[in-house]
Amino acid sequence: MAALCAAIAIIAVVVPFAAGLSLLGTVPMGLLAYRHRLRVLLAATIAGGLVAFLIAGMGGLMTVVNCAYIGGLTGIVKRRGRGTPTVFLCSLVAGALFGIVIVAALGVLSRLRNLIFDSMTANITGAAAVLERVPGFAPAAERLTRDFATALYYWPFLFFGMGVLSITFVSLVGWWALSRVMKRLVDVPDVHKLEVTPDTAPVAPVPLRLTDVCFRYPNSDHDALGPVSLEVRPGEHLAVTGANGSGKTTLMLVLSGREATSGTVERPGAVGLGKLGGTAVVMQHPESQVLGSRVADDVVWGLPPGTDTDVEKLLGEVGLDGLAERDTGGLSGGELQRLAVAAALAREPSLLIADEVTSMVDQDGREDLMAVLSGLTRRHRTALVHITHYNDEADAADRTVALVGNGASSDNTEMVQTADAPPASGVAETPRGKPVLELVGVGHEYGSGTPWAKAALSGIDLTVHEGDGLLIHGLNGSGKSTLAWIMAGLALPTSGSCLLDGKPVSDQVGAVAISFQAARLQLMRSHVGHEIASAAGFSKRDRDRINAALGTVGLDPALADRRIDQLSGGQMRRVVLAGLLARSPRALILDEPLAGLDAASQRGLLQLLVDLRRRERLTVVVISHDFAGLEELCPRTLHLRDGVLAAEPTTAGGMS
The missing domain is CATH 3.40.50.300 (P-loop containing nucleotide triphosphate hydrolases)
Known part of the structure; x- marks a missing residue:
């Protein structure tokens, strides 16, 4: 959250005319203040402020501090169930403290005070000069100059009042804007949060x-x-x-x-x-x-x-x-x-x-x-x-x-069975369709051109045909996810080419759908129907298409009105698939689709994918460490070892 606030603050300072974006930085700070103790907000402010200062100077630091103040005030007031009167009183106190600090600082730093006075006087003189040119406004211009000189004579009261007014105004505007955002965000349940319960008894959790x-x-x-x-x-x-x-x-x-x-x-x-x-x-x-x-x-x-x-x-x-x-x-x-x-x-x-x-x-x-x-x-x-x-x-x-x-x-239920990796095979079901994805000499290097360059893939030659079911297996770090991102067009290979229907797949992002390991992270909307419509690119009011998409993955259309956080892990994966399939992709890449699913959920998901592959001639590429039950979905198997295709399954001895 601190990093997000710091990034927003840096953009607001560095990018011209982007200062208004700083209001977005109050959102992560507000959530921290709402859900955690004050010291969490202080830690985030210090961490985010230091990062912003190193990159954007004092402007970045002060922007983070302002976001922390507005977000903290809003979050704490929301958590305690208070409203606008509380914010107004708190902002008056904060404004008074800010005004006192400003007056004290200007009292000690005389050169800075004179510089500020000269700058303000020049601005007022310029404004008065403009007014004098307007017929009938000469007296007003003279009055403006005289009154400002009088106010400047009593500068401690002037700057104290400006501090109170500015802080109060900013606090109320921030409260008005942020409270409406948080009203939606605080309804997102944080149900799996670990809680430290206050207990003064000696630590002894067992028996x-x-x-x-x-x-x-x-x-x-x-x-x-x-x-x-x-x-x-x-x-x-x-x-x-x-x-x-x-x-x-x-x-x-x-x-x-x-x-x-x-x-x-x-x-x-x-x-x-x-x-x-x-x-x-x-x-x-x-x-x-x-x-x-x-x-x-x-x-x-x-x-x-x-x-x-x-x-x-x-x-x-x-x-x-x-x-x-x-x-x-x-x-x-x-x-x-x-x-x-x-x-x-x-x-x-x-x-x-x-x-x-x-x-x-x-x-x-x-x-x-x-x-x-x-x-x-x-x-x-x-x-x-x-x-x-x-x-x-x-x-x-x-x-x-x-x-x-x-x-x-005490009786065990059906468990997920483990299985050995199948042998590498280039044989697919017949008849084989036309080529969909073609990888020629694909290689990828992270940090290319730097001392930290690391090769992830090398010399990958691969053709995936229409209706193919392909399993890609390898140890952690063997390059499977990198290959998946290249095949989906989300990453460019350092060498070689990846083509979809004869054209670079990177120019057709979205034509190859990809489902990530953690399904929850791919669900961006609050409700199932809205999520499917957003992923597929049609209106959330088109219930017929939403219901059809849910039916495609074997889900009840009544789930369209269900909140995402009320779904099980298997249901979340199916909702992701429903949104992806509703876009009619040329190919579907599934990264660890069985992770975290029980045996029945795995069986149901695999049968669904098998039916889609055969009925719709859907091209499916699966990346998985679980192999039981994949034979029917993926007749072909490829093994990756240290970024290159291997003839045999990878073992512990082959790990880099």
């Missing part, structure tokens, strides 16, 4: 017992979890499984300290979320937990001063030997997950909760990460609660609890 626990999110008419009864014992490895929407992530929130709606949660002491000896959480997307710029910094981030931490030992334990000085921005997904585990272990937690931490990791990385997690209960006497969809990961646990909607069962 943990849940008895008939239910949880209902605000403004919901049904329970997202429960009733659930389970026990977590010290040093135990417990696997939690269940279908999408069964309440696994909600259970994670309750275990990490969120207060249950009903039922009892018994612990011997405080939860201690993030504290030494307390509870640590490793989430599905590790980039949201990595804060340090160096690997070593991130391991100890947030620990109390004076904490003795053997960083090298922790990094070695999670398979990151020798990477303490590495920039966290250059780590792969699997390495980021390992780093998140190391940072959690630095707190010596009594309870570690891992929420689907392997869903975005390749199979070799998944096995390594599971070996680390499984060993925690033996080496650290840490209770591990691992939320997963995979059968082999659940089998590694001491005990498995399967959530089945509004309840828990």
